[in-house]
Amino acid sequence: MVKFTVDQLRRIMDRKHNIRNMSVIAHVDHGKSTLTDSLVAAAGIIAQEVAGDVRMTDTRQDEAERGITIKSTGISLYYEMSQGDLKNFKGEREGNEFLINLIDSPGHVDFSSEVTAALRITDGALVVVDCVDGVCVQTETVLRQALGERVKPVLAVNKVDRCFLELNLDPEEAYLTFQRVVESANVTMATYEDSILGDIQVYPEKGTVAFCAGLHGWGFTLTNFAKMYASKFGIDEAKMMSRLWGANFFDSATKKWTNKHTGTATCKRGFSMLCYEPIKHIIELCMSDKRDELWPKLQKLGVNMKSGEKDLTEKALMKRVMQSWLPASSALLEMMIYHLPSPANAQQYRVQNLYNGPLDDPYASAIRNCDPEGPLMLYVSKMIPASDRGRFYAFGRVFSGRVSTGLKVRIMGPNYVPGDKKDLYVKSVQRTVIWMGKKQETVEDVPCGNTVAMVGLDQFITKNATLTNEKEVDAHPIRAMKFSVSPVVSVAVTCRVPSDLPKLQEGLKRLAKSDPMVVCTMSETGEHIISAAGELHLEICLKDLQVDFMNGAEVSISDPTVSFCETVFERSCRTVMSKSPNKHNRLYMEARPMEDGLAKAIDDEKIGPGVDPKNRSKILSEEFGWDKDLAKKIWCFGPEGKGPNMVVDTCKGVQYLSEIKDSVVAGFELASKAGPMADEKMRGVCFEICDVVLHTDAIHRGGGQIIPTARRVFYAATLTAKPRLLEPVYLVEIQAPEQVLGGIYSVLNQKRGHVFEEIRRPGTPLYNVKAYLPVVESFKFNESLRAQTGGQAFPQLVFDHWDMVSSDPLEPGTPAAARVAEIRRKKGLKEQITPLSEFEDRL
Structure with a gap:
């Protein structure tokens, strides 16, 4: 077989x-x-x-x-x-x-x-x-x-x-x-x-x-037909190819090719006459069962049918004939x-995107040349659950060198920094296998340019990692992957039977391994949270968790919640000040919204901590209208050192400023991770340090004094700059016939969606409707859409952007205030937002 x-x-x-x-x-x-x-x-x-x-x-x-x-x-x-x-x-x-x-x-x-x-x-x-x-x-x-x-x-x-x-x-x-x-x-x-x-x-x-x-x-490229006609008419194959597509017409009366239709009935397009019509003719003969015409034609085409296949009829016959012919x-x-x-060609231009280190070191050149004798560089892109419960294969690709059974490798995880010991392990590969759909075949070793699955590394790799030989201490890891969707839908999971808790914790670890996207966290209230890209993704993850990773133990699942972000609407109405607990240090701060498109540029890594500062200030001044000197004074991005918020130093002549930088950055990290309104991440806020008054004695301005002060002043600046909530929005694409468009509009209107494009598909009775739909409203959207349209509309939802909730969350009674209160209640916080006076101090 x-x-x-x-x-x-x-x-x-x-x-x-x-x-x-x-x-x-x-x-x-x-x-x-x-x-x-x-x-x-x-x-x-x-x-x-x-x-x-x-x-x-x-x-x-x-x-x-x-x-x-x-x-x-x-x-x-x-x-x-x-x-x-x-x-x-x-x-x-x-x-x-x-x-x-x-x-x-x-x-x-x-x-x-x-x-x-x-x-x-x-x-x-x-x-x-x-x-x-x-x-x-x-x-x-x-x-x-x-x-x-x-x-x-x-x-x-x-x-x-x-x-x-x-x-x-x-x-x-x-x-x-x-x-x-x-x-x-x-x-x-x-x-x-x-x-x-x-x-x-x-x-x-x-x-x-x-x-x-x-x-x-069955299927064909124009090469198939070009070969057939080239040998039949004795023309060059390449010349024939070009005539089978585009504006090339053949007039069978004059036997000439033209590049315009002559208007006569005998003139036909090359593709139609020489590719489409022969196929159409054969299919019609099969479907109408005209065997006496069909067999001689097939013989001419060089198609040999087995004796048993000649008794097939209609579709089955057509399938066999077409499979044998094309x-x-x-x-x-x-x-x-x-x-x-081939890998040898592709890695020459892919190395820039793949390798994180300098492009002239031995590892980059080994990847560029796809060198089997070079140092091992292998990227694990996903973990595949093995048939024995709880074990995983590490599946990836060898970019240079070779990986073999029993080889000792350095495992560099996603958080590894060259020269550091964090997220770094040395382990040996137990077995190398090649993947064959449902089964795996063991091989002794796999050289570069191939995909490979490895056994025995699953305890040390969460989702992806770079592997190299044990002695290659200077190797940089291969760049982490960027996903086009983000996990915006979360549920809390608890055990029905309390004694199953260890199973749940182990199950969540395995779930996080098996899916490149899913994020499993523990909230401050001790709940286990699973975040996924959308409703279907969440459903599959929960099924995997219960059936495969927890041996069928039952869990209860909360209603899905959606992550929001916090932002500001305009510049702070005044400069705010906070004093340190010992009253010897004062920080002055303002917050303002970032320019349009800047947060997205940081997300896309066009601007950020990893970009060369010269290029960064050039982009900021040319594209976003920043002052060149100000662009050089960015202290940090956040949360996690790379998020879409930043701190800029606008002080003039302040003593000891550089000494408190680390403490301010730590306070900013805390503040940007959990904003003042709903404890959600901040997005698109630029904080400007206006002035700092510090104690001359270093012992009175340590981290314990500055970090909480910085956090309070960031919160105060946010609350004076008209804070707003941002909600995630899906782009919805729906295909449906004209008669159900009314139903689609009514469902979208109920769910706060708005349609921005409706196009008729040429050549079909279908329409393409594109709309924006807030993620919060998207639950059960498919079901209501099917009910309204009798199952004729098919939606596709993709996370698209963050959109500002228009009402003011600080004004009681507005929809945004209700949403904030609901989020705070779920997180176990007091329902009222902490007032500004808690964060701001008076002189």
């Missing part, structure tokens, strides 16, 4: 030019897992007949039940290409055997952290788009992530069988439908273009677009091998 052995696989692992690491990314329900099946079938892991129905990469039970992918799954496939297939291959290669490490990732937006983890360890991406639905919101998100990681995309336009069977499009309409999909994908790619990657847009005439029907297992796997494979980079 399986057409390759582990030894064959291991042999190719050393040929770095013959490896392709790729992920399959797309919007939910566009057919990633189904399309992946045809690749798996071609490698002989599942039978061709069932490909498309098995969804080999959906390994969990709930994935099969819901029909969606939840966790990204890796699988290594071995292919041997024929000499004919490789005759136009220009790149470097060693022999005809290729190894493809494929990762199928989820399309549902709640799981986009899984996509990030998959993209980090791959070099190419197969972007799957439904030809009828077109490029959707999640397609754009994952494409943006891919290009951010410098992963090269190729496009698969999927579900083309719908054009023939369901929509019955004529050739010109079909061409325009496909062209629209390719164009909108290219628009997204052009928006996030990276000059180092070069031209990343996809072109059917260059072979970087495949047209597939994943469920039926197998999806060979079209996709050729596209991947020709147009996706």
Whole structure:
């Protein structure tokens, strides 16, 4: 059944030019897992007949039940290409055997952290788009992530069988439908273009677009047809390719090609006449059971049917005929091998994004050259639960060197700082395995350029880490991943049976390991809090927690709560002052809102503690209108040293100021983590230190005096600057037919949503509605939407931005004040906000 052995696989692992690491990314329900099946079938892991129905990469039970992918799954496939297939291959290669490490990732937006983890360890991406639905919101998100990681995309336009069977499009309409999909994908790619990657847009005439029907297992690129016609008419293949797309028309009466339609009935577009019509004709013959016409045609095309297959009828016959004539796997494979980079090529330009240290040290150059003899550099992007309860495989990619069974490695966690001992472990790898969908195969060692899973490191890695050889003390870690969604929905979990508490604590640790995104914390009141990206993500996490990680112990779950942020609306109405407990030191402070877009720039790491101070002050003065000297006086960002708030020193000629800097920063850390109104994080606040009066004696201005004073003065400054709440907002994209639009609007209005775009989808009766919806109102949104529209509307929710709650939380009776009181009640605080007089002192 399986057409390759582990030894064959291991042999190719050393040929770095013959490896392709790729992920399959797309919007939910566009057919990633189904399309992946045809690749798996071609490698002989599942039978061709069932490909498309098995969804080999959906390994969990709930994935099969819901029909969606939840966790990204890796699988290594071995292919041997024929000499004919490789005759136009220009790149470097060693022999005809290729190894493809494929990762199928989820399309549902709640799981986009899984996509990030998959993209980090791959070099190419197969972007799957439904030809009828077109490029959707999640397609754009994952494409943006891919290009951010410098992963090269190729496009698969999927579900083309719908054009023939369901929509019955004529050739010109079909061409325009496909062209629209390719164009909108290219628009997204052009928006996030990276000059180092070069031209990343996809072109059917260059072979970087495949047209597939994943469920039926057939597909083609224009190369297939160009080869067929080139040998038939004796024309050059490349010339033929260019004529099969775009404005190229063939007039069968004059036997001439033109680039404009001549207006006669005999003149047809190259794609329509030479690609679409032959397929349409064969499909019609299969569906209408005209066998006497069908068999001679198939013989001409060189398609041989087995004797048992000739008795099939209609759809089953069509599926077999099309699979034999245009197998999806060979079209996709050729596209991947020709147009996706090998690790040897990709790591040359990815090293800047990957490596955190200097780009001229031996580790960076080993990654750049993908050097198997260099020092080991391996990034673990996710932890996969093993079948024996409680153990995890560390799954990642070797960027340089090789990892072997029994090797001692240095594990650098996400909080590791070079030269420090924090978050650093030295342990040996018990086993190295390669991942094969539902099963794993043990190998002795894995060289660079490949994906690998390791046993025995799970106690030391929480979510991701960098591994290197034990003696390589100078290595810097590989950069941590940036997720496009943030965990904004939380629930509190308690045990029904108090004796299960140890199980719950252990279960939460394992849950935090198994999911790249989920955050498990303990609140001040002693509750266990789980934060996730959205409702579905939360549901899956809670199911995993109870069933897999707690052996079925029951837990009670609170209603979901949403994290808010605190901000200010205008500059403080006066300079506030706080005195230290010993009355010898005074701090004067003002707060003001940051300029538009500055908080987002800090989130995106364009400005922040890691950016070169010269560049930082340049960006601040040019883009945000800061004074150049002021931009050099930023003391810190926060919370956690990198958040979207900052402290700026505007003092003139103050003695001993530098000595209290650390204490003020510590006070700022406390204040920005839990604001004065609702104990939520602050966002978008810039604090200016106006003046400081300090005692001349160092003992009277130590941390114990300054830290609490600084915290009080930050709170006082916030409360005098018209404080406001910020709530997280989802971007909702809904696809629905015209007659239910009224229902959609009424549900959105009830939930404080507002629609900002409504577009009719060309060629379909569907509308695309885009709206903003506060996360607080999003619970049970899907259910009310389905009830109102009779199940015809499909929403997708993505975290988009933070929005200011318009009312004043300090005025009793406003919605914001009620919200603050509710948050404070949940956190076990007094319902009234602590008054300003508690924080501000008079001279």
